[in-house]
Amino acid sequence: MDFEYSEEQRLLSETIRRFLATGYNFDARAKIVASPAGHSDDVWAALAEMGVLSVPFGSEHGGFGGTTIDMMVVMEALGEALVVEPYLATVGLGGQFIARAGTKAQQDAILPGLIQGKTKMAFAHTERGARYDLAHVTTRARAAGDGFTLDGEKCVVLHGGAADLLVVSARTDGGDTDARGITLFLVPRNARGLTVTQARGVDAHRVAEVRLSGVTVGRDAVIGAEGQGLPVIEGVVDYATVLVCAEAVGAIKYAHDATLDYLKTRRQFGVPIGTFQALQHRMVDILISYEQARSIATLACVKIDSGDDVERRRIVSAAKIKIADAARHVSQEAVQLHGGMGMTEELKISHTFRRLTMIAQMFGDADHHLARFAASK
Amino acid sequence: MDLNYSPGEVAFRDEVRTWIRESLPEDIRDKVLNYRELTKEDLLGWHRRLATKGWVAPFWPVEWGGTNWTVVQRYIFEEECETAGCPPIVAFGVRMCAPVLLRFGTPEQKQRFLPRIYDGDDFWVQGYSEPGAGSDLASLKTRAVRDGDHYVVTGQKIWTTLGHYGDWIFCLVRTDATREKRQEGISFLLIDMKSPGITVRPIVLMDQGHEVNEVFFDDVRVPAANLVHEEGKGWTVAKYLLGYERMGTGRIALSKRELVRVKTLAARTRVNGGTLLDDPRFRDRITRVEVELMALEITNLRFLDQLRRGDRPPGAEVSMLKIRGTEIQQAITEMMMQTAGPFAHPYRAVDATAAFDTFTASLTGRYMNLRKATIYAGSNEIQRNIIAKATLGL
Ligand SMILES: Cc1cc2nc3c(=O)[nH]c(=O)nc-3n(C[C@H](O)[C@H](O)[C@H](O)COP(=O)(O)OP(=O)(O)OC[C@H]3O[C@@H](n4cnc5c(N)ncnc54)[C@H](O)[C@@H]3O)c2cc1C
Numbered sequence: 001m002d003f004e005y006s007e008e009q010r011l012l013s014e015t016i017r018r019f020l021a022t023g024y025n026f027d028a029r030a031k032i033v034a035s036p037a038g039h040s041d042d043v044w045a046a047l048a049e050m051g052v053l054s055v056p057f058g059s060e061h062g063g064f065g066g067t068t069i070d071m072m073v074v075m076e077a078l079g080e081a082l083v084v085e086p087y088l089a090t091v092g093l094g095g096q097f098i099a100r101a102g103t104k105a106q107q108d109a110i111l112p113g114l115i116q117g118k119t120k121m122a123f124a125h126t127e128r129g130a131r132y133d134l135a136h137v138t139t140r141a142r143a144a145g146d147g148f149t150l151d152g153e154k155c156v157v158l159h160g161g162a163a164d165l166l167v168v169s170a171r172t173d174g175g176d177t178d179a180r181g182i183t184l185f186l187v188p189r190n191a192r193g194l195t196v197t198q199a200r201g202v203d204a205h206r207v208a209e210v211r212l213s214g215v216t217v218g219r220d221a222v223i224g225a226e227g228q229g230l231p232v233i234e235g236v237v238d239y240a241t242v243l244v245c246a247e248a249v250g251a252i253k254y255a256h257d258a259t260l261d262y263l264k265t266r267r268q269f270g271v272p273i274g275t276f277q278a279l280q281h282r283m284v285d286i287l288i289s290y291e292q293a294r295s296i297a298t299l300a301c302v303k304i305d306s307g308d309d310v311e312r313r314r315i316v317s318a319a320k321i322k323i324a325d326a327a328r329h330v331s332q333e334a335v336q337l338h339g340g341m342g343m344t345e346e347l348k349i350s351h352t353f354r355r356l357t358m359i360a361q362m363f364g365d366a367d368h369h370l371a372r373f374a375a376s377k
Numbered sequence: 378m379d380l381n382y383s384p385g386e387v388a389f390r391d392e393v394r395t396w397i398r399e400s401l402p403e404d405i406r407d408k409v410l411n412y413r414e415l416t417k418e419d420l421l422g423w424h425r426r427l428a429t430k431g432w433v434a435p436f437w438p439v440e441w442g443g444t445n446w447t448v449v450q451r452y453i454f455e456e457e458c459e460t461a462g463c464p465p466i467v468a469f470g471v472r473m474c475a476p477v478l479l480r481f482g483t484p485e486q487k488q489r490f491l492p493r494i495y496d497g498d499d500f501w502v503q504g505y506s507e508p509g510a511g512s513d514l515a516s517l518k519t520r521a522v523r524d525g526d527h528y529v530v531t532g533q534k535i536w537t538t539l540g541h542y543g544d545w546i547f548c549l550v551r552t553d554a555t556r557e558k559r560q561e562g563i564s565f566l567l568i569d570m571k572s573p574g575i576t577v578r579p580i581v582l583m584d585q586g587h588e589v590n591e592v593f594f595d596d597v598r599v600p601a602a603n604l605v606h607e608e609g610k611g612w613t614v615a616k617y618l619l620g621y622e623r624m625g626t627g628r629i630a631l632s633k634r635e636l637v638r639v640k641t642l643a644a645r646t647r648v649n650g651g652t653l654l655d656d657p658r659f660r661d662r663i664t665r666v667e668v669e670l671m672a673l674e675i676t677n678l679r680f681l682d683q684l685r686r687g688d689r690p691p692g693a694e695v696s697m698l699k700i701r702g703t704e705i706q707q708a709i710t711e712m713m714m715q716t717a718g719p720f721a722h723p724y725r726a727v728d729a730t731a732a733f734d735t736f737t738a739s740l741t742g743r744y745m746n747l748r749k750a751t752i753y754a755g756s757n758e759i760q761r762n763i764i765a766k767a768t769l770g771l
Binding site for chain 1: 506509511512513516535536580581582583585589646647648649656658659711714715717718719720721722723724725726727728733738741744745748749751752753756757758761762
């Protein structure tokens with residue numbers, strides 16, 4: 001066993017962190033969040049330049065061919081800096097469908113541009129009423145001419161507004177929650193009949209509602225086998241789940257460091273508040289949550305590359321349970337121990353709270369994954 | 378022992394319920410029940426309706442407008458108000474400044490301020506905390522220097538809730554910096570917020586709402602007649618007031634209403650062919666909070682009863698109500714947000730045209746906002762310190 005990051009991974013981590021420390025400090029981030037687009041093209045270009053967009057993709061498309069542990073290195077750094085760019089949506093979701101299930105033609109057409117920062121992607125899947133049920137798809141795709149016509153509505157589409165290309169799930173067969181009959185389609189953002197409205201998320205990430213009304217696509221827009229989309233979706237969503245777990249580790253690390261620093265510097269009753277034993281024990285529990293979160297995320301990142309489907313589901317759910325709990329525990333305690341200051345927009349700690357709160361609830365909350373874990377095996 | 382309402386109490390409950398039904402404007406009720414922001418006028422409008430009815434300050438002495446209700450009647454009243462979705466009575470005047478004036482004020486101060494508090498003519502706010510003086514309130518630095526018939530006040534307060542609505546602010550100030558015991562140099566001053574030299578600046582909280590402020594005092598001249606109790610005795614006043622402040626922070630009746638709301642939301646949320654309310658994990662969580670709340674309701678009534686018998690200001694026991702009451706409030710807002718699942722994500726519309734579910738967004742907003750409940754009015758850590766010392770003698 002070896003728990004150390006490799007030399008290459010350390011280098012990757014340092015490169016990203018060096019960039020984020022200057023290009024993505026708290027003030028820079030605030031400006032990006034407040035900008036009309038809600039993300040920065042310059043930052044995106046820099047991520048492409050550093051090779052960060054290439055990490056999980058194969059070298060035949062200009063990728064780095066990295067493992068999920070390599071991705072953990074990236075996600076942790078993005079989590080610590082609370083990066084709001086559409087990285088997860090593009091690299092962790094949209095691009096994954098192409099890399100895993102796309103035809104060679106699709107891969108050749110999309111992945112090089114994605115890696116170079118020219119193409120952003122999003123996954124338009126969740127529908128009203130679906131909650132965490134991945135098989136709940138009522139959007140319809142009807143065969144028409146040599147292609148399909150898509151009709152339906154998607155919500156909470158991560159960075160749907162920024163995407164050039166959307167991966168859209170739609171039913172070619174079966175009832176609203178049947179496992180079979182879901183097909184994946186590649187739809188350009190500017191397709192006729194497709195409208196996107198955006199909201200700023202609790203965590204300042206953009207989320208969109210996507211309405212498809214009579215959107216026509218060709219047969220070459222189908223990703224993977226017709227009607228066989230669900231297993232692909234499950235695989236990609238599990239992967240993205242592990243990535244947000246890794247991101248949470250970074251955000252929790254920040255919350256830990258900032259709170260520890262606050263306990264050492266904030267003085268009340270003539271002493272640093274960290275001298276109060278009641279708070280020392282609370283800080284220790286934050287540390288334990290952080291270490292446990294890092295362990296389970298590491299385990300999940302390793303196993304998702306090697307395990308079979310059953311093991312993958314178990315480990316991903318295990319990770320998400322622990323991460324959701326740790327995210328809740330650490331974010332709440334960090335705010336509490338900062339007192340009134342923890343409640344304000346002025347400190348990064350409240351923004352970290354917001355991101356951790358959303359991560360806890362993304363891709364299945366702890367209850368959802370408890371049920372899935374218990375049902376596996 | 379009898380834990381049921383008497384026929385008289387039931388009749389009283391019906392009277393209150395009917396009056397609220399007839400008096401509470403629907404738009405205001407909608408705002409409250411859907412967690413939308415209340416304006417100063419919304420708050421004062423309701424306050425004035427209650428004042429006209431004679432119910433705005435039940436626990437004041439009758440000669441100043443109190444109702445002479447029993448502890449149980451007061452409790453019934455509060456519960457009916459919360460259940461129906463009445464706006465809160467802003468505590469700073471009725472529940473904080475007034476008890477202080479009743480206990481320590483001069484006859485002139487009572488005559489001048491109490492009727493205006495009762496009628497909702499002045500909006501009061503609380504100026505205790507400072508950047509360097511939160512939990513350690515006695516370290517406050519805002520200075521008040523005597524100059525003839527006036528004090529000249531210089532310094533800064535922070536976290537002033539609804540300071541931007543404030544007409545008057547009651548402040549703890551340092552009138553003597555030389556006392557070895559810091560508490561002895563503190564005085565309690567009433568300050569007109571229209572006085573020259575006062576600046577109010579908003580602080581935006583993480584839910585992006587504006588409810589707290591910084592208040593700056595730059596050579597503000599305050600008539601010496603606005604000193605409450607003696608100079609240097611402000612700490613006694615402050616402690617007396619804090620008991621009343623904390624008594625209101627348990628918000629048990631509110632939590633009862635919100636618990637029902639969680640159940641309604643969970644019953645409407647479909648999961649795996651059933652509803653979230655059928656999900657044993659979620660249902661158990663609700664149930665635990667529900668039984669905790671059942672116990673706390675009785676604990677509250679027991680303490681109120683003891684208080685009435687002893688005829689003394691609230692002591693360390695209110696700290697227990699504050700701790701458990703706020704923990705319950707937070708647990709409820711957390712469950713509410715969880716009912717939204719992945720749909721809790723969108724928070725603010727970007728495109729003006731977007732169909733946007735502001736109600737769901739408000740659930741997340743409340744979850745974030747209610748983190749304050751374990752921090753303000755003396756953090757829950759400080760409450761535990763108080764109980765450890767005062768009740769347990771540790
Ligand atoms: C939304 C909101 C509204 C408010 N409204 C008002 C208002 O209207 N008027 C007003 O005057 N004030 C108001 N306050 C201020 C509030 O009373 C203070 O925030 C509170 O007293 C804590 O002080 P602090 O924020 O400086 O935190 P600190 O005192 O710095 O505390 C930081 C952390 O250390 C802990 N801590 C401190 N001392 C100890 C100890 N001895 N043992 C164990 N733990 C300790 C605290 O519990 C907290 O977790 C408000 C605060 C908030 C958040």
